[in-house]
Amino acid sequence: MLNKVQIPEMIPEKCYSTEEVGISRITHDEHLKLWQGYAKKTNELRELISHLEKDPSKANQIYSSIRALKVDYTFAYQGLINHNIYFDTIGGKGGKPTGKVADLINKSFGSYENWVNDWKCTGMGGRGWAFLSYDHQTQTLFNYIGDAQNSFPIWNHTCILAMDVYEHAYYYDFQTARMKYIESYLQVIDWDAVNKRIENR
């Protein structure tokens, strides 16, 4: 059976520095409950899947227990992973990146300004997430759209930056003005944390 994942106990302290750009403590504290929910449901689903009677004659693509549990498992576990990356990579100084990520952004987008423009469009175009991911095949970066927790990751990539654009991430602070939230977010990216993710890719 798979091990249990750790339930996040608190928002990393550095994240609260985002208050300076309008992303509030209340938003983060409420967000923690959702982050914990993904971890708890991941553990619950691991338990259920491990104890499920594995009878191939009962497995069915229209509806079956194995299908329901395994589809929602990806929503729960990917939701946990997305939030792990989100809270690991905010609470920094934002602005222009340095180090390896700066080189990769220049290689992949031509310039930081081009990347920002693409990131803003991706953030406005997604229903839930924008993901900056390293493609091991091309050794370049790409900004991916995420509609739900489990769409649309792609194989052979490492996600190095995840921006939550579900309304719970910004509505309390910016109401429906998502672009204002994205502009604030760009000022608090922790590029050092992103560079560590690249090192560990």
Ligand SMILES: [Fe+2]
């Ligand atoms: Fe979220």
